[in-house]
Amino acid sequence: MEKISVLNxxxxxxxxxxxxxxxxxxxxxxxxxxxxEKAVTQQVELQFFQSNxxxxxxxxxxxxIQLDRQKYLKGILINPGGFSHTSVALRDALExxxxxxxxxxxxxxxxxxxxxxxxxxxxxxSAIIAGFGPIGYEIALxxxxx
Numbered sequence: 691m692e693k694i695s696v697l698n699x700x701x702x703x704x705x706x707x708x709x710x711x712x713x714x715x716x717x718x719x720x721x722x723x724x725x726x727e728k729a730v731t732q733q734v735e736l737q738f739f740q741s742n743x744x745x746x747x748x749x750x751x752x753x754x755i756q757l758d759r760q761k762y763l764k765g766i767l768i769n770p771g772g773f774s775h776t777s778v779a780l781r782d783a784l785e786x787x788x789x790x791x792x793x794x795x796x797x798x799x800x801x802x803x804x805x806x807x808x809x810x811x812x813x814x815x816s817a818i819i820a821g822f823g824p825i826g827y828e829i830a831l832x833x834x835x836x
Contacts, residue, residue, distance in 0.1 A: 766834075794830045
């Protein structure tokens with residue numbers, strides 16, 4: 691069975707506590723549950739990982755490089771959170787992935803503070819989805835399942 695990895699960066703574990711006008715007022719667990727419901731019809735296995743630590747995310751991506759090389763990985767859905775603007779190391783790890791990567795942001799990063807308008811991880815992603823709130827995850831999954 692093909693796998694899609696869903697990676698989430700810092701503060702997304704407390705999503706339901708963040709500004710609901712920007713982040714949708716929903717928990718990460720609820721978003722993941724919606725993704726599971728969607729994936730079950732497509733016979734795709736989802737793997738979820740969230741960390742507030744840059745090194746943990748990099749190590750997870752390095753694990754995924756092996757799955758990718760063995761052709762078991764169909765794609766990566768990633769919301770790097772604040773690391774999308776700052777982590778060259780995470781970008782470098784993601785760059786070694788050959789399967790599609792879709793970067794998701796709940797808010798429209800291009801309509802926010804100037805430091806959020808540039809995503810260095812998006813530069814190596816197949817697609818970026820921003821501003822759709824929690825539905826953005828489902829759009830990304832639809833793309834990866836095709």
